[in-house]
Every structure is written in C-alpha cells, then in structure tokens.
Amino acid sequence: MPSSVTPSSVTPSSDTPAGDAATRAGGGDAPPEVRKESGQREVFCGLTSIVWLHRRMPDAFFLVVGSRTCAHLIQSAAGVMIFAEPRFGTAILGERDLAGLADANEELDRLVRDLLERRPEIRTLFLVGSCPSEVIKLDLARAAERLTQQMAGRVRVLNYTGSGIETTFTQGEDQALMALLPHLPASDEEQLLIVGTLADAVEDRFTTLFERMGLPRVRSLPPRRSTDLPPIGKGTRLLLAQPFLSATARALAHRGGQLITSPYPFGVEGSRLWMEAAAASFNLDPAAVAGVLDPLVERGRRAIEPHRQVLRGKRLFLMPDSQMEIPLARFLARECGMELVEVGVPYLDRQLMAAEQALLPAGTPLSEGQDVERQLDRVRAERPDLVVCGLGLANPLEAEGLATKWSIELVFSPIHGCDQAGELAELFARPLRRRELISFA
C-alpha cells in the first residue's frame, strides 16, 4: 500500500515564532532538524529535464506520452529551442485512447513507427511517462520492449517517468539515466564514472584535470551519444556531479560501482573536496593532486572575491526546486559569507547529502517539501536580502521589493568546478548589483 497522505505541516507554521526558534535551536552537533511541509508545491515536473537532456544526447528523441498540458509545458520551458531542430515531442492522448488501452497501445506503435521512419538518424527513443499516461496505467515499459523488438536493433526504445506525480524537475534526469542503466555493458575495468549532466566544457576540464592527477580513465553518464554508454562493474568508482541522482546512484552501486562520498563540485571548496575524494579512492599521490589543485583553488578564490564583497553578510532564502539548494547554500555561506535564512529542498536524500550537510553552518534551517503559501509567509516575515526561487515567484517577489535569483538558470549554466566558482558566485551577486545600479531618480 502506498503511504497515505500527510495532510498538513508537521512543524508549526511561521506565525508561531516559537516553532521557528525550536527548529533553529536544533543546531550544534545534532543534525539540524528538518521542517517537513506539505501543501501546494510550486515546482516543475520531471518532463522539464528533457530540455537539457536532448542537447546532451543529440542522437536521442524524447517522446512524451501525455496530454496537451505536457506539450504546453515543454514548449513553454524550451522556449525558442523547440524550433531549431526538435528532438522531442508529445504523443497527445485523445478521448479514444482513454476509452481503450488496447487502442492506445496500437496508436502509440503507429505513431512511433511513423516518427522513426521520418527520422532515421534517431538511435535512442525515450518514451517519457506523464501524469495522464500513469493514471490510466498505460504500460510504456512494455511498449518500449515491444517497439525495440520491432525496430530490430536499429533503434533502442526506452522508457522512464517524468510525471509530476512521481518526479520533481531534476528527478527526470535521474529517471532517464535509470532507463539507460540496463544497457550499460559490464566490465570490471578500473575507471572513474562521473554521473550527472555536465556542460561539455566543464566535462572536458574535469577529464583533463583528472588526467593530470594521474587518472587516465574518466567516463561520463549520460554520454554525449546515447549509444556510447560507459561500462559498469567492480572497477568503477562513482562520482556524482549532481545531487539529484538518488535512484541512479543506488542502481549503479548495485552493479558493482563504488560510490565516492563527497560534497558536490560547486565552488572552490566543494570542487576541491570532490576531486580529492576521487583521487583518494584511486590512491593517487596526494602531492601530485595538490600540485594540480592548489593553483586552481588559489585562482578560484580570487575570482570569487569581488562577488564575495557583494554577497557577504547578505541573508539568503532558497525555495525548493532542484535539490541543488543544499550544496549551493553551503557554497554561498562558506565561500561567499552569506547568512542562510532557510534552505528548502523538494526532496532530501540524507545519504547522498550527508557530506554536504556536515559542511552547512550549524543550525541552518532546512525544509523539505513545500507549502508555498506558508513558505512565502516566512519569506515576507524574514525579508531576506536574496530569495532563490522559480520563475513563477520571482517577478511577484521583486514587485514586493525582494531581490530574487531565478533558480532554473542554475541547471542551465556551467557552474561546476573551481574554474566556474567565480561565475557561480556572480549569478547570485548579479541581481544585488543590479538593484544598486538601477535608479530612476
């Protein structure tokens, strides 16, 4: 049986100050208490991950099986890109499909065959499940198998869920990678596997740095071509580049990969710890590693400095969105001197976040889940200097006089690594600098 609904917030709302104080007092050595909330969640569904995954793997096509709402979401999110050379689309369910599942399966097969006939260059086709397809229990996993067989090795048809009822925003990537996993070849060869989408340039940079440290075999999941899947086995060490890959990390560990625990590569400190953790797991010579990293760290700090001047002492509130909130908060607090008012996450994987949580300033108020109205009450009561939030809230909060940083940009920008630390800090400093700059008097 699925667990039943958690009807209301477990912790008292912000209009009882005692509740807040209690939450905060949980600092010290004990892990900070986490405020769990449920209510309206102002977040994207996992379908949105298609917007960056289709660029990462240009030989793949993402076919959402859903409603007009799903099609509308993707086109709103993908903006201008949809036109350049679409690698995604929606099979919109009609009334007839709802009436009979047998019919829906036949329809889907026909539509996929048509699509693949017109697009012979597609190597991997993802059938992406949505809320409607899941509620009517359309078996896309079976459809994927069936279609793969029909395509006789020419195209691999895979399935994952990007539905709002199952996934939040970046969790779509976790699910997509899960779909690729069964097709990873087995090999016990020693290698470092970086898991999670990175910008091409960032990926190349990490590879070069690891090579310099003496680590020749570095691979990535997802790959740049959907058919170049990295192998997996006992010799694999897994290094997570993104904090939202819970299911993928566990499944890779199941296939023999060893998970390297580390903070995530945001900022100079996080990136250093991340690369060091990988180096240590391969027993690389610490002196050689330091030789590579020291100058980067030095340079990264210098790049952060001007932005630190802007951010230091400023109070930050992060609303839940991508699960990148905790590492970012850690970076902004420790390297940029910001004060954390509240760090909201859509979902907290305690194991994958342990190394990060240990670095957070003691007593940092964390919240998991969301009741957006109550959270906004807290934002208004606290009047932080900067609110990290989605685009549905950003302009309205600006109009209330609060500075915001829209969070989606963090998923679409190259922000990983020591070399990007300055840029990452700049993303948060920019709205504050802009407010200083603009005047109409």
Place this chain on the structure above:
Amino acid sequence: MELTLWTYEGPPHVGAMRIAASMEGVHYVLHAPQGDTYADLLFTMIERRDKRPPVTYTTFQARDLGGDTAELVKRTIAQAVERFQPEALLVGESCTAELIQDQPGALAAGMDLGGIPMVSLELPAYSKKENWGAAETFYQLVRGLLKEQVPPPGSPKILPTRWRQEGRRPRVNLLGPSLLGFRCRDDVREITRLLGEHGVDVSVVAPLGARPADLLRIPSADANICLYPEVAAPVCSWLERSFGQATVKTVPIGVAATTAFLAELTTLLGLEPAEGTQTESERRSRLPWYSRSVDSTYLTGKRVFIFGDATHAIAAARIASQELGFAVVGLGTYSRELAREVRAAAKELGLEALITDDYLAVEKAMAEAAPELVLGTQMERHSAKRLGIPCAVISTPLHVQDVPARYSPQMGWEGANVIFDAWVHPLMMGLEEHLIGMFRHDFEFVDGHRSHLGDGAPSVSPVADAMQDGVASAAAPFGVAVATPPAAGASPHEPVWTTDGETELHKIPFFVRGKVRRNTESFARERGIGEITAETLYDAKAHFSR
C-alpha cells in the same frame, strides 16, 4: 493519439486561468498534479505580471492517489477561500485530475464558502483547448453572476438607443480582452479613446481588469462590443438571448474595419452619423497615406501567407489585400470554433482556408505557397526563418517580445499605424538581404545556403536550392536535412533542370525563386518538356505573367 511538437493552444484550464488572472477578486482552485504550476510562468514571465496568478493548485503526487484526493481538494478550497477571500471562486480540473474524477465542483458546492459565488468548470481537456476554455469560463462566470438578473422570457429587450430617453451618453461594454491575448492591453486603450471621441462611454471592460461586481453591471450598458470573439462570442450571444443586449460584431483591426466598426456602432446606438468617416480614417491613421506613397509601390502583389487565430487572420487578410495591396496566397487558422468565418474570408480571396492545429501542415502549406511574407504566430516566425521568408507576428501564441513596453495596439487608427510598420519592416530587411546576396552571388556560390545546409554545400545542387526555396524542408518535417531532391530524375515524367536553366533560375531574386521554380516545372510538365533550359524558364515566366 497525435504527435505534437508545437501546440498553438494550451489545455483548456490555461484558458480558465487567463480569465481568473485577467480579473480582480476571482480565485481559481485547480485540481492538478504537482508540476502543473508551470502555467504561472506564462503570466509572470511572458505577460511580465508583478503578482502571482490567483490560482491555487492541489498539486497532488502519486502517494496522494492511494489516499483521499477528494479530501485534498476540499482542504485546498477551504484554505484558498480563507487566505485570499475572493469575491467569486472558480473550481476545476486539469487533464490529469479529469481522469481521477474527484468532481471538485460538486465538492465545492457542498462546502460552506461564506456565500461567495462559485462556478464549477467542466473543461474537457482531451477534446478542447485554451481559447475554448477561456470562452467557456468567461461565459459560465458571467452567466452564474447574472442568472438572477435575467428577465423572464418575453420581456422587452435592452434598447441600444435607450440612452436618449435616459438623457445620458451611450455606454458599451468591451468584452473579450484578456491576459495572454494579443495586445489586449493597448487595444482596450485605443478603442476606449476612439469611442470617447464619438461620444460613447465604456461601461465594463471584461475580463481584463474587471471584478465580479463589474460583471453584474454588464446589463446596464446599451450594447456589447465583442472585441475578441475567441473569448467573448459565447458570452455576447448569451447576453443577446437573455437580455436582448445587442452586440457590435465588427472587430476594428485595420482602417476599413475600424470604419465599418464605427458605422455599425453608430447605426446600432442611433448616433448622429459622423460626417464622412472615410475622411476621419485618412485624418487619424497614417496607414492610408503611407500605403499610397510611392515608396510602397514595391509592396504591390507581394505574396503573403497568413495564419493565426481566426479574428486576427481574417483582419490581416483584409488589410493585406485591400489596404497594403499584397496578394494573399494562403489563409488559415487553428481556431476550429471560428473556422466558418475564416473559410468565408478565404473564399472571397479565391483561396481554400487551411484549418488545422498541426504546425507541420502549416509549414508545408507555407512552403508550397512560396510567399514573400508570412504573417503568423510565434510558431510561423520560426518556420519562416527556417524557410528564409520574412515574417511578422499577428496573433497568439506569442512570446515575451510580443508583450512590449511601448504602446502597440492592433485595433483602431493607431493600431493600423503599428501594423504598417510591423508588416513592412521585415520586407525591407528581406530586400536588403537579397541585395547583399546578389552581389556576392557571382563569385561566392555557397552564399545564402549557410543556415540551411551547413558548410560547403554547392549552390547549384537542386537540394540546396530547394532547401533555400523552402521546398525540401516541407518534405523533412522536423527541419532536418533529409530532403528528397526535387525534379532531378525523380520520375520519367518529371522535367529536369539543365545547368543553364539552374543558372538562370539563380538569377531570380531568392524570395520569388521558389514560386518561379514551381511555375516553370508545372509549365514544363504540362507541355511534356523534359529538360528545363533558360529558355523554358523565360517561356514559363511569360506564360504566367499573362
């Protein structure tokens, strides 16, 4: 099941959101999965609104489905009413909620909402779309609020001329303008000013900016102006049926349409006919003179392809053909609800209307018509770019750049000025681009092909040429270069271009080259000519110029 890469309209609940967000004091509780809040961005980003849309979502997740989602709906309704204290409440479902059938409207009806009016929305997400949803919501809301005021059958109608007896200025309602509509903000201002100049007051503007209390005042006006039939046609016809309140149906987009609009209004309200509205249009809008000035002569017969919502497509067709002297070579709409009107407009131009919401079909029709200018939606902007055809946006769906800071109406006299600039501008650019292309042409063959085929494609290749002319793109629906070469030995009866013919073809300015290619080929085919030489091309040109 239908494959969609681009949808002209959102689901119907987005239409309902447009009504709620356009108004003040209305709140909308939407039973929807986590994730459907993406629609807030349409208002906060594209419309650049400074407040959240008045929508509370239940945002259920999979784990809720095992529990009591109806309970979730009720709790959400209660909390929304308590927090936002609306003057009227809309309750409805998104596509996913429609499948789990919690009947949120019925649940709301069973709750104590403190006496505020509640409208339960039935918007079939699997058969209807955004504009339908907006029209239905607006209709249900107005009907729900005005039910009690409806006079018994057989009562006298609202007389459009009653203002005379009452000794006041005539007043009308402007119905239809909404957020995410095309330039509604400035159209309302322009039409309000226009009416004011003719001694007519505006009573209620709705849904944009209206409160529920304002809707209650609708019957106090002498007539309704149906500015956007996509949103307001059902309301207007209900008001006509229930109150006998007349509707002005001409949509004042374009000089002639504005003139006709004023004429219709004047007759209906029994106003003194303004002396010579013809002169007024000349005096008030610059379009007539700009269009007559010699600089505009080159616009004559420019081939234009038009696609959009019905209202804007019909208006554009009239302006293009009569006021700018273009040749309309394609006309279509995605508004099935108003397909009949578009068919009629197309017929007048000797065309068959394209009624579709499949953007591939639109792109194909566009490529086949080989126009020199496309007037369409955000989508056509991109198809046109791909085909290398200048384009201006005349209708939703729109993007953030079509909600500009500056005053930019489409309606009335100033609207016509805006239209002249917006439609002619890309053509000038096209001409300029063409001239640059011509001078490079002789010694740099690859010029002009860069955006479509990438490096090194020889311009004499029929595929390359066809891609540039916008033929092959239609055969490759996703804009991918898997084009089938036209002509060149495709079938024994297909004429083949000789090198000499190709060379001549390339001397034709690129924006008409597609049309010349097609004409020449059909000319050759009809005469059983196997090889197209430069002479064939000139024969065909002479033939078609007659």
